Amino acid sequence: MAEEMLDALDRAGVRLTGPRRKLAALIERREGHFTAADLLKDAGRRRMGIGRATVFRLLELLSEQGLVERIDLPDGTHAYIPCEPTHHHHLVCLNCGATTDVDDCGIEAVTREAARRSGFKIEQHRLELFGRCPDCRSAN
Amino acid sequence: MAEEMLDALDRAGVRLTGPRRKLAALIERREGHFTAADLLKDAGRRRMGIGRATVFRLLELLSEQGLVERIDLPDGTHAYIPCEPTHHHHLVCLNCGATTDVDDCGIEAVTREAARRSGFKIEQHRLELFGRCPDCRSAN
DNA sequence: AGCACATATGATACCGAGTATCAATAATGC
DNA sequence: GCATTATTGATACTCGGTATCATATGTGCT
Incomplete structure (x- = not known):
């Protein structure tokens, strides 16, 4: 699934950078929905030194490609979920x-x-x- | 419709205060969806001296009563709309x-x-x- | 392999929506 | 009318997300 994301990014004509690869892998390991903060925490725990902005930027890219979608939970919070385009x-x-x-x-x-x-x-x-x-x- | 809101608030056992009456009237005058900021601006323009928090508090009350609902627009922003309970x-x-x-x-x-x-x-x-x-x- | 260049990065500061706090004020029940 | 208690507005804060910008790094070309 991380492959899928990287392929899509490649097709979209953006660069396959280190942070993007790492984040794609982190998203793959997640189950269920997650927030940008979750990803950031994951990255932090692994000392990946990935910036806040980078996480949001990747989520935006993926969501443009339809590989991730932002949904609003009934409790009012919102989360991202990986999905088919x-x-x-x-x-x-x-x-x-x-x-x-x-x-x-x-x-x-x-x-x-x-x-x-x-x-x-x-x-x-x-x-x-x-x-x-x-x-x-x-x-x- | 402002009546309806005030009735509902009354039924909910909360006080019918000045700010709440004024805000209900402002909501009534609105067409289509609006944001908390819109209401606040309306109130400001009329020099009603209504606090930010009060606006959010009323919207929460009304939404508990089902008279207002928060929706997410396709562009990612969100707004409130008056509706039936x-x-x-x-x-x-x-x-x-x-x-x-x-x-x-x-x-x-x-x-x-x-x-x-x-x-x-x-x-x-x-x-x-x-x-x-x-x-x-x-x-x- | 090396290089130039554009793109992406992380730090930081910022923004807007919404919430917490709290002393001052006003609506209700009697 | 008055005491009580909910509500208010100001202020400060949180949280998700965005803008900026100098630095770093993929990529296409040779």
């Missing part, structure tokens, strides 16, 4: 933070109906689902 | 910021399908629709 939605475990992507299973119809009722022309949508992942469901 | 979703005009509420027109089925595919137990969902409102569509 195609259009999709997220399912987030409220317990452990694990995420999976789900693709449009019928939202088209919903947006069409909403457009009809409101007179709006709908151009974008965002659907976020929150719940318990299979592991957390069976864990207690 | 029932479960619903938002349709936001990308041009003028106007919003309307739409109720679940078939999302249940979508979440059920996503749950089936993923094994998650879905407990909450959030759907946001962005587009052009009827006015902005005809305006150009």
Whole structure:
């Protein structure tokens, strides 16, 4: 997955620098969603001497490439999650933070109906689902 | 609508203070979504001497009562919109910021399908629709 | 391999949204 | 009307993210 990110960065025409490689590896090791601060802490623990700004810059690049997405948790905080660069939605475990992507299973119809009722022309949508992942469901 | 807010605050058992009344009126006058800073500026322009903290405190109260909701715009900023206290979703005009509420027109089925595919137990969902409102569509 | 150049870096300072604190003030119940 | 208690505004703070800028480092070229 770190490969995937580096490939995407390469394709995007930016440089494959040391900090970027290291951060990609750190993101790979993460499970579930994470914050910029999490990454920074990871980097700090390993004495990687990576600057705050660099972390945000990489997250921005990755998010432009669709490999990472910023989501807003129900508690108001926000986090980043690694994901596929195609259009999709997220399912987030409220317990452990694990995420999976789900693709449009019928939202088209919903947006069409909403457009009809409101007179709006709908151009974008965002659907976020929150719940318990299979592991957390069976864990207690 | 300001009435509605004041009623709700009353029902919630908090005091109907001057600043709260004034802010409710300011919210009523707003069209589309607004930020805490917008309200603060409105209040400042009218020399109402309302503190920053008070604005945030009221927005929090109203949001607890479901009369206001904080949404994240596609451009990453976030804003508040007045709305009905029932479960619903938002349709936001990308041009003028106007919003309307739409109720679940078939999302249940979508979440059920996503749950089936993923094994998650879905407990909450959030759907946001962005587009052009009827006015902005005809305006150009 | 070496070099020039543009791009990326980390430090620092900054910004904007939101929260904590706290003494002063005002809404409510009696 | 008055005591009580919630609320207020000022101030300082936190936290996520961005701007700046001199220094360092990938990259394309030879």
